[in-house]
């Protein structure tokens with residue numbers, strides 16, 4: 257992409273309404289535009305990040321055996337009356353009436369709809385287990401939308417739903433999602449810690465929230481800090497094998513949010529030097545709830561014994577749009593965002609310090625072609641802005657690499673290469689710089 261043709265409305269001033277770094281930086285870097293409280297337009301740069309985050313979530317869901325579909329944003333109120341949640345949900349639900357006076361709602365989640373789809377087609381244990389997911393916009397009329405995309409009213413969520421014949425098999429589906437989540441967040445450069453969460457009526461320990469540590473997080477968390485060093489399952493993890501040892505490893509160390517924090521247990525299980533109190537951002541939650549929806553909604557399957565029973569379900573959410581903000585909370589400095597490579601909107605920036613200079617233009621074109629061919633998706637700053645402004649913009653938007661090309665260096669056969677994270681610049685030949693970026 258050439259910046260002269262792109263749409264990157266960066267702001268010089270820090271917007272007064274933004275209270276936390278990710279919100280400030282997303283507005284300043286031209287990623288986001290607020291259209292109403294908690295409702296945002298994703299501008300081109302933000303949209304590229306959102307798509308990258310979404311794609312990582314998708315790849316890890318697929319790897320774990322979940323199957324993608326797409327359900328609508330609008331749902332019939334009657335569907336929610338079947339589960340009893342239509343009245344329970346309260347003011348967070350955006351209720352809509354169509355021209356025929358039919359009651360609809362903008363979906364805050366999809367347990368009812370997926371159960372309706374499941375029961376229409378699946379009737380035998382032979383078709384189990386199944387795990388269906390979608391990545392779709394949700395609406396929750398939050399009382400206090402704030403912190404930009406962290407707590408929006410309209411937000412993008414991945415939600416998966418598992419269906420199993422019995423609890424034991426349901427636990428396996430839960431474990432698959434647990435492991436997929438460990439991998440998903442790690443691929444985005446995040447350390448997300450699974451923490452014991454409020455359990456449903458089924459009891460047991462079958463709900464975990466995945467929490468990214470950040471000073472600006474909304475929840476207080478208490479954990480054994482050794483959890484930060486646990487190994488992430490590799491891409492070759494066998495999802496059909498026994499995942500319980502991985503789950504046991506991750507859940508044997510104490511980690512809980514304030515809602516379920518048990519001081520006595522914490523102090524008993526965690527040596528004083530390992531205790532860590534921090535704040536965190538919930539980026540995902542996994543839940544096993546058995547027949548909570550399948551029973552009232554009559555989603556039954558016939559077992560091998562010929563007996564019909566309500567299918568055992570779990571649901572698994574990831575805050576896709578919240579993640580874009582959470583990644584920034586975890587990775588920024590005073591100058592701007594520092595994107596981890598896998599979610600960077602562009603892989604590298606090329607700064608032409610003197611557009612119109614034949615040697616600069618030619619070197620930039622060479623770099624642009626080579627990085628494009630290598631799949632690095634470069635952003636070439638070919639604008640007339642002065643060099644200081646170009647450096648500031650590049651630091652602000654946080655691309656992992658900056659390739660700086662100016663007439664003085666070129667006269668000596670060199671360019672400069674800066675890695676955004678540590679910030680140091682190296683002087684080297686154009687070929688070596690391209691080589692360093694493409695690896």
Ligand code: ATP
Nearest residue numbers: 405406407408411413538539540541573574575578
């Ligand atoms: P929270 O406690 O933060 O309100 P939740 O527990 O109500 O979230 P879930 O129903 O578990 O949310 O939704 C799954 C995921 O969707 C959450 O883990 C979170 O990452 C994301 N999410 C939930 N609400 C919002 C929101 N208002 N804005 C952005 N992301 C959200």
Ligand code: MG
Nearest residue numbers: 465538540541
């Ligand atoms: Mg939650």
